[in-house]
Each structure stands twice: as C-alpha cells, then as structure tokens.
Amino acid sequence: MNKKDILFLQEAERKRIAEELHDTTVQDMVYLSQQLELVMLYMEQDLTLAKLETITARKQIKHIIGGMRDTIYNLRPMIFDDIGWMAAWERLKKKLTEEHPKLEIVLDIDMIDTSDGLTAISIYRIVCEGCQNIVKHSKASHIQLSVKEIGNQINIIIYDNGIGMQEYDDCPSNHFGLQFIVERVKALSGKMKILSDRTGTKISIKIPKKAGD
Template identity: 35%
Template sequence: MDEIQKYLTEELQSAKEEKENLEEQIHKIEIETELICQAIDKIVMNQDATSLVFMSEEEFQGFDGTEIKKLSQKKTALAEEKLRLQQTVSQTARRIAKLERLLKQSTGKLKEDSTGAKKVYNTYEVIYMQEADRQRIARDIHDTVVQGLTALIHKNEFVGKIFETDKQRAQLELKKNNNVIRDSINELRNIIFDLRPMSLDDLGFEKTFYTAIEKIKGTTQMVVKADYLCDTDSMNPIIGITVIRIIQELCSNSIKYSKGTKIQVTIKQDKQNELLILYSDNGEGYDLNKPTDCTKNNTGFGLNMMRERIALLQGKMEVCYKDGELSYTIRIPLDTQKI
C-alpha cells in the first residue's frame, strides 16, 4: 500500500505542475493578445478610420491593411490555442481532484491497518481505478492530439494557393504533409495500445497477448518466443491488462539490461485455477542475494510497480538464476473473489 500512496503522490504533484504550466501559457497568450489589440488600434488611429470602411479588398491589402490582417489572423490563432489550453486545464483539474480523493482514501485505510484491524481496502478496486485512468488518458490522446495533428491538413490550403504558380513544389509539400500525418497517427496509435490495448475488449486476451509480443519483437534483435497454453480465452479484463503490463516490463528489462539473445514467455492455467506466467531470458541475470533482487528491495520503479501489481492480485513471484538463465515464475489467482 505504501507503493500505491507513493505513486498517487507523485502523480498528484505531476498533475499540479502540469496545471500550473498550462495556466502560465494561458496568461502569456492573454498578454500577447492584448498587445496585438493595442497594435491594431494604433494602426487604425493613424489612418482615416472612415476610409477603411469603403476600401476594396485590393486596397485593403496595401499599406497598413495587410498588417492589420496579419495581426487579426494571429489573434484568432491565439484564441484557438487559449481555448485548447483551457480545455486541457479542466481535464487536469478533474484528474487532480480524483487523485486527491484516492490519496485521502488510501491514507485512511492505512490508518485502519496500522491499528491491527483487518484490512478492508479493496485491492481489486485500486487496480481498476488505475486502469480506468489509463483508459481515460488513451481516449484523451485520441480525441485531442490526433485531432490536432489532423489539423495539419489545413496547411494544404496554403499549398493550394501556390499550386498554380509552382505545381511541382505544391505536390512535394502535399506529400510531405500527408506522410507526417500518417506517421504521427500511427505513432499515437501505438501509444494508445500501450496505455490500453483495445483488442483486450474486442478480441480477447490471447489475441492481445500475441499482439503485444509482436510489438516487442519489433523493438529488439533478441529472439522472442511466446506460447499461450490456456484452454479458455475468458479472463477478467483487470487481470488480463495486469498480465500484459507484467510481460511488457519483464521484456523491457531483458532488452535493456540482460545482454541476452532470446526471451521465452509461456502462459498456462494450473489445476488450482491460477494463471501461471513462465518467463526466462539467457542474459547476465543478477545476484539474487544483493538488494537489487526484485523480490526484495529493488529501487527500480518499474519492477517495484510490477511487484505491487502482483501483490494486489494476491499473486506470488519466484525468481531463479541458474545455468546462465534468469527465470520468473508468477502465479495469479483467476478467481476474483480471492482478490
């Protein structure tokens, strides 16, 4: 539970800093907008304001009319950016309120535990809240960032203006813009998958498991083999997403630190209705007697969070390094009533 409090505290601090940064950006936009308004007023005051009303479009493009138009366009762009930032601030404020509520609840439950009373907090609910928050982040990225990148298409309007005078350049710019859009959207889809594999809801755990393995294969030259040996694909989504997170963390550590050449991941279901995760690599491993042992006092945040996830699901993890092979055996009960 200490790890959960630490996680919530860090997330809360990060969210508050993000909100302050956004509010500072909004303040700067307001100042810049005010300066633009003053500049426009100054230009208009230096001219015959009456004559501006009767100017044709061609006349307005001349002298100070062009400058007024540029400033007005910039003012509009700043207004749109301010609106976007204000929406993000509102989302961050809701997130802060939620984190403060969760932190207060976890603190109260810790006090109950410290008196020797029976543990009453619902660890299953804690993980559910964490995953619900990740799902929200994935949705926000999709609805805001992707839409923002899609706005790059509007730059094609500029290309349309030069199309008649320089068709070759226009076609080249169009191609570049479209490639940037496609690459950005594909990258964001990968981020969304990491935050919340949507295939878990649509296609089931087995398909999501193999999809995650394929993505891992694309990030390393290590040989990654995977086997799913369960008789059923039916699994509680909270357990499913936790297992995916565990496998991703283990593979990430092997790729970064093991200096090995192969990884083996096997998922089984034993007679006690427990999910059995068998993981191994042929890397350097580590000394299990030292504090770096992930089953003891590892200071790495990733492995600590993985260990916390397993504990919250009432699972167990064993680590062994023998004959040049580091192996993990993780057991997680599939019966949610035991959690």
C-alpha cells in the same frame, strides 16, 4: 492492498508511460524537427533534394502516429475486449520483434478467462514490464513468455537468456519496474520468484484464479 501500495502502482505506471513517450515519440519528434531544418536548407539549394527530404519527413510523421497509437492502445484497460486475449499477445510479440529484429520470442499462452475483473490485464501488464526490462537491460537473444492455467492457479514465466540482473544498490525508488511487478503480484494474492545468473533471468509467478477481484 493499502493506500500506499495503490499510490505506488500509480506512480510506477506514470513513470512507465513517461519513459515510453520519451523513448519513442519525443525522440522521433526531435529527429523530425532536424529533417525539416534540412528541407528548409535544401529549398534554397536543391529542390529535388528538398522534395526527397519532405517525403522522408512524411514517413517519419506516419511512424510517430503509429507509435502514439500503440502507446494509447496499451493504456486502454479493455484491450482484451477489443482485440481478444491471444491477439493482444501476438501484438506484443510483433511490436517487440519490430523493435528488436534479432530477438527470438517464444509465446506459450493458455486461453484464460479474461472476464474476471483485473486478473488478465494485470498478468498482461506484468509480462509487458518484464519484457521492457529484458530489452532494456538483459542483452538477451531469446525470450520465453508463458501463461499457463494449471489447476486453480495461473503460472507465469518470463525468461530471457541475457546477462542476468547485476547487483544494483542504487536508490530503489529510481527503479519502479520490478517493484511494480511485485506490487501487482501482491494485489493478486500471488507469489513470485526470481532466478538470475550470468546465463539469464527467470521470473516465475503463481496467481490463484479469481484472486484479487
């Protein structure tokens, strides 16, 4: 990977974190601030209502703490050391299901060797980015995520039954996610194919085992 690719990956990652914080923590805090304004108002008029609003605000704070913990947890590079490969995937599924209860998520994940440098964490980040796009753009009701070890390759499939990728000739520098995936796959000496039509999108990636370390 050349220096420009590394800079690109860094910027893409920063953009992702900024978006995640904006969509979760910042929005939740705005809501919390409005709730506290209500508390102030009710304190003058109706103490019972003020108490009830305070209880809701407290729940909101707990929710924000949970969200920040998730963000911090996702930033840590050693999540597989902490909770294990399979548990990390289950956690991703749980988080997506909590945020999008109607979305059906099917996981088919092989146990892969997570000790070989950056391969495992890169695969995880690639699939997370794919999922972000699915929930943001696809309107899908079904997602399938698979990571299979076949011979000396790891095959990854990120599938959704959504509306497919529309033509976008917007400035590509505004769209980091797909490029982030492309760059990661390149860094792992892998290959990637996207099939997308009005019935959904399938991203297939093949990565040689032990590559890129």
